[in-house]
Amino acid sequence: MSREDFPLRPGAARPGEAAKPPVRRFLDLSTAHLPQALRDAVPGDLRTAWGSAHVAVLDYYGFWLWVPDDPVEASDLGGDEPVPPEVLAIQLRARALECDYVLFDADGARDDDLPLFAEEG
Secondary structure (H helix, E strand, O other): OOHHHOOOOOOOOOOOOOOOOOOOOEEEEEHHHOOHHHHHOOOOOHHHHOOOOOEEEEEOOEEEEEOOOOHHHHHHOOOOOOOOHHHHHHHHHHHHOOOOEEEEEOOOOOOOOOOOOOOOO
């Protein structure tokens, strides 16, 4: 047996080879899976509406949501700012699909396993 017979951790390189950065997956999802109040909070006061969820705003039409390894535990650690149940359901769905992030996009895909919310106003 040689070193080449043993798998390396993702991104690791064998001697003499360049290391490759890890590649992560994301769930491309329609903003229709969010209630109007959460949509309206983007790009406004996310800490109030989204609790302890980690969100990065791109623009009015799209933004990223980080998916923790254990969304339920991470929400519980939020204390006074738990993750809204609709967001937690999306994080759980993304984790089930082995995704580390969710890209919310007004024109994103709709997932039959998640509820849809009508646009108000």
